Amino acid sequence: MSEKKTTHFGFQEVPVEEKAGRVADVFHSVAGKYDLMNDLMSGGVHRLWKRFTIELSGVRRGHKVLDIAGGTGDLSYKFSKLVGPEGLVVLADINESMLRVGRDRLTDRGVAGNLVVSQADAQYLPFPDNTFDCITIAFGLRNVTDKDLALRSMLRVLKPGGRLLVLEFSKPQSELLSKAYDAYSFKLLPFMGKLVTNDADSYAYLAESIRMHPDQATLKNMMLDAGFANCEYHNMTGGIVALHRGTKP
Amino acid sequence: MVDPTLSAAATASLEAAINKALHYDPATRLRLQALSGKSLAVELHEPLSGNKIPLCCHFDDDAIRISTHIDNPTTCLRGTLPGLLMLATSDRVNLADANVEAWGNTALLADIKTIASELDLDWEEAINEWLGDVAGHQLAEKARRQFRWLKARGQNGKRLLSEFLTEELRAIPSAAELQQFSAQVDDLRLAADRIQARVERLIASKQKLRPEHPHSSSQPKA
Numbered sequence: 001m002s003e004k005k006t007t008h009f010g011f012q013e014v015p016v017e018e019k020a021g022r023v024a025d026v027f028h029s030v031a032g033k034y035d036l037m038n039d040l041m042s043g044g045v046h047r048l049w050k051r052f053t054i055e056l057s058g059v060r061r062g063h064k065v066l067d068i069a070g071g072t073g074d075l076s077y078k079f080s081k082l083v084g085p086e087g088l089v090v091l092a093d094i095n096e097s098m099l100r101v102g103r104d105r106l107t108d109r110g111v112a113g114n115l116v117v118s119q120a121d122a123q124y125l126p127f128p129d130n131t132f133d134c135i136t137i138a139f140g141l142r143n144v145t146d147k148d149l150a151l152r153s154m155l156r157v158l159k160p161g162g163r164l165l166v167l168e169f170s171k172p173q174s175e176l177l178s179k180a181y182d183a184y185s186f187k188l189l190p191f192m193g194k195l196v197t198n199d200a201d202s203y204a205y206l207a208e209s210i211r212m213h214p215d216q217a218t219l220k221n222m223m224l225d226a227g228f229a230n231c232e233y234h235n236m237t238g239g240i241v242a243l244h245r246g247t248k249p
Numbered sequence: 250m251v252d253p254t255l256s257a258a259a260t261a262s263l264e265a266a267i268n269k270a271l272h273y274d275p276a277t278r279l280r281l282q283a284l285s286g287k288s289l290a291v292e293l294h295e296p297l298s299g300n301k302i303p304l305c306c307h308f309d310d311d312a313i314r315i316s317t318h319i320d321n322p323t324t325c326l327r328g329t330l331p332g333l334l335m336l337a338t339s340d341r342v343n344l345a346d347a348n349v350e351a352w353g354n355t356a357l358l359a360d361i362k363t364i365a366s367e368l369d370l371d372w373e374e375a376i377n378e379w380l381g382d383v384a385g386h387q388l389a390e391k392a393r394r395q396f397r398w399l400k401a402r403g404q405n406g407k408r409l410l411s412e413f414l415t416e417e418l419r420a421i422p423s424a425a426e427l428q429q430f431s432a433q434v435d436d437l438r439l440a441a442d443r444i445q446a447r448v449e450r451l452i453a454s455k456q457k458l459r460p461e462h463p464h465s466s467s468q469p470k471a
Contacts, residue, residue, distance in 0.1 A: 060320075
C-alpha cells in the first residue's frame with residue numbers, strides 16, 4: 001500500500017495535490033484588496049523591498065523579463081518601463097483572480113505593447129528554454145508546492161547568464177526582532193485581515209506559511225542544488241525579508 | 250553595511266526630490282534627454298572608517314533614477330566627499346590633484362557639469378502651486394529682492410574682509426605674496442635638489458679614486 005505524499009499548508013499537513021487549490025482559495029479571497037493589505041501590513045515598506053529587487057535585477061532596454069507570481073503587477077509595471085518598447089515583460093501568476101487585478105491595473109496605467117499576461121504554474125513554466133534575461137518571484141515561492149521543481153523550471157527558461165531574483169519573507173536575524181515579529185504576525189495580521197477583507201484565515205495562513213518557508217541559507221542551497229551559480233542573498237529589514245539572487249551558468 | 254531597506258528609502262527620497270525639482274525646469278529636462286540610456290556611478294570613500302558608499306544615477310527619457318547598484322555604468326567616479334564636492338562645485342574640468350578617480354566615458358561628466366551649470370529651476374511656479382499666482386508672485390518677488398541684497402552684501406563683505414586681513418591687519422599674506430613665496434620655495438627646492446645631486450656625484454667619484462686596500466701597511470702615513 002502506497003503512502004499518500006503530503007506537504008505543508010501553513011502549519012497543516014495536506015496531500016500534495018490539495019495545496020495548490022487551497023493556496024488558490026486564499027488568493028481568490030484576498031485579490032481585490034491585496035495591495036491595500038500589503039501597504040497596511042508592511043507600512044508601505046514592501047515598495048522599498050521591491051525597489052531593491054529592481055535595482056539588483058540589472059534589467060535594461062530590450063531585456064525579456066518574467067515576473068512569476070506577479071499578482072497585481074507592481075514589479076511588471078517598473079520592468080515594462082525599464083525594458084522599453086523593444087523588450088518584453090511576462091506577468092505570470094497561477095491565480096486567475098490576482099492576474100485579472102494585475103492586468104486591469106496595468107492597462108489602467110497605460111502599460112501596453114511590451115507586456116504579456118500569462119496564467120502559469122511556476123513548477124511547469126510554459127515557455128521555451130533559454131528565453132528570459134531575468135526572472136523575479138516576489139512573495140510567491142513559499143506558496144509553491146514543490147519549490148525545487150519550480151527553481152529547476154525557472155533555470156530552464158532563463159538564458160545563460162540570466163538572473164533569478166527571489167524576494168521572500170525569511171528569518172529575522174535578531175532574537176528580539178523575531179519575538180516582536182511573531183507577536184505581530186500571529187496576533188495583529190489576522191485581526192487586520194478580518195477587519196479589511198473579512199478573512200482572518202487567509203492572513204493566519206500568511207503568517208504560518210512564512211514560518212514554514214526555508215531560511216536564507218537553506219534557500220540559497222536549494223538554488224545551488226537546482227543549478228544556479230553565484231548565489232547570494234541580502235537581508236532586508238533585519239532579515240524579515242531576504243532577496244536571493246542566482247545566475248544561470 | 251546599511252540595511253537595503255534604508256538605502257532604498259534614501260535613494261527613493263532623493264530620486265523623488267530630483268525629479269520633482271526637474272519638473273520646474275523643462276529646459277534641463279530636455280537637455281537630459283540627450284543623456285538617456287547613460288549612467289553614472291559614484292563611489293564615495295570615507296578614509297577614516299574605510300566605508301564605501303555607492304550611488305548610481307541612471308538617465309532615462311523622462312526622469313532620473315537613483316540606486317545603490319548598477320551593472321556596467323557609462324562612467325565611474327571614485328573619491329572622498331570633499332574631493333567630489335570640490336569637483337562638482339568648482340569650475341575645474343580636470344581631475345588632477347582632486348583626489349578623484351574616473352573610469353569610462355568621461356565626456357559624460359563634462360555633459361552633466363554643463364547641464365548642471367545651466368540649471369534654472371522655476372521655483373516661483375512651485376510656490377504658486379501652493380499659494381496661488383498672486384500671493385506666490387509677491388512672495389517670490391520679495392524673496393528675489395532679499396536674495397539679491399544678500400548676494401551683493403556677501404560679495405562686498407568678502408572683498409572687504411579680505412582687504413582688511415591682508416592690507417590693514419597684515420594677518421595673512423595677499424594672493425600675490427603667497428604666489429611669490431611659493432615660487433621662492435620652488436626655486437629653493439630645485440637648488441637643493443641640484444646641490445644634493447652634485448654632492449652625490451662627488452662622493453661617487455671619490456669612491457672610484459680610492460685604492461682597493463685603503464688600510465694596508467704599504468699606505469703612506471698622512
